[in-house]
Amino acid sequence: MKLALKKLCGAFSLLAACGAAALAPAAASAQAQTDSRLDTILKRDKLIVATFSTAPPFGYTDEKGKLVGFDIDISRLIAKSLLGDENKVEFVSVTSEGRWPAVASGRADIGVASTTVYPDRAIRVAFTRPYIDSGMSVAVRKDANVNTLAELNSSKYTLANLSNPQMMDRQKRFLPDIKVLTFDTPSSQFLALKSGQAQAMQMDTPVLNWYAANNQELKVLPEALAVTSGNAIFMKQGDFQLWLWMDTMVQEMTAGSRYNEYTEIYRKWFGRNPPPQRFYSMAAK
Structure with missing residues (x-):
């Protein structure tokens, strides 16, 4: 009887050991799946950011070959706040469509x-709240002698x-009769406009204002193509920790503890x- 009981206990111990061994990889896999990308960034001690290198003034390569722009400086401020050093950031240059698979x-x-x-777009990626307001406008060559969208809406x-x-x-809604050339990068759009291959281009209003300020032959039409919208940071869906930190960072830049630094960057580029910020007063009611 004692011998049988001892064998039975041994069998249970073996089963328990086998079960634990079988569960260990599953537990490790589950842990890996629940680890936030935020933890990965902190362990790596570097932030990797997908951005444009052909979209001034947000992100572009200057005459010295250096990547500069509003988005570049914003990314450095994020790295400084997250990792204590604005240089702990690596940039991955992407195209308009390539930004989604990058994250x-x-x-x-x-x-x-x-x-x-x-x-x-929010079906494909997770967005924070906007870090800058924007809109959509049309820039035209001055020699086209066009002052309104109605005048521009022509096959010529x-x-x-x-x-x-x-x-x-937007083109089909506002300019259904115009001819269209399609490009992968904002710089290619601009070169088409600059060379006369196109007479107009649509883009974020701040971008077009920057181009017009630096190219006397261009002007921005006063009519907007869309209501005011927001540009936001985006990331892979499903990572609440990373999204929460980034969304909190945007809040602090636009209306909180990082507002002064954000203002310096904004003024530098625009x-x-x-x-x-939100109004706050110590005055008694």
């Missing part, structure tokens, strides 16, 4: 690429577009102050 594949931690928030003119569905939809 979905894990090639980049986040995207800071003058990206407007749209509901259909050509519009330079980016290869994204939102631009295509020549004006950002929208003011």
Whole structure:
């Protein structure tokens, strides 16, 4: 009887050991799946950001070959706040369509690429709240002698577009009769306009204002193609910890503890102050 009981206990011990061994990889896998990308960034001690290198003043390569722009400086402020050093950031240059797989594949931690928030895009990536307000406008060559969208809506003119569905939809709605050339990068759009290959281009209003300020032959039409929208940081969906930290950082930049630094960056690239912080007064009611 004692011998049988001893054998039975031994069998149970073996089963328990086998079960624990079998469960260990599953537990490790589950832990790996629950680890936030935020933990990875902190362990790596470097932030990897997908951005544009051909979209001034947000992100572009200057005459010295250095990547500069509003989005670049914003990314450095994020790295400084997260890792204590603005230089602990690596940039991955992407195209308009390439920004989504860059974060979905894990090639980049986040995207800071003058990206407007749209509901259909929010199916593909997770957005923070906007870090800058924007809009959509049209820049034209002055020698086209066009002052309104109605005058531009003609088959004798050509519009330079980016290869994204939102631009295509706006063109069909506001300029259905115009000819269209489609490009992968904002710099290619601009070169088409600059060379006369196109007479107009649509883009974020701050970008067009920057181009017009630096190219006397261009002007921005006063009519907007869309209501005021927001550019936001984006990342792979499903990582609440990373999203929460980034969304909190945007809140602190635009209306909190990092507002002074954000203002310096905003003024540097746009020549004006950002929208003011929330009003606060110690005065008694």
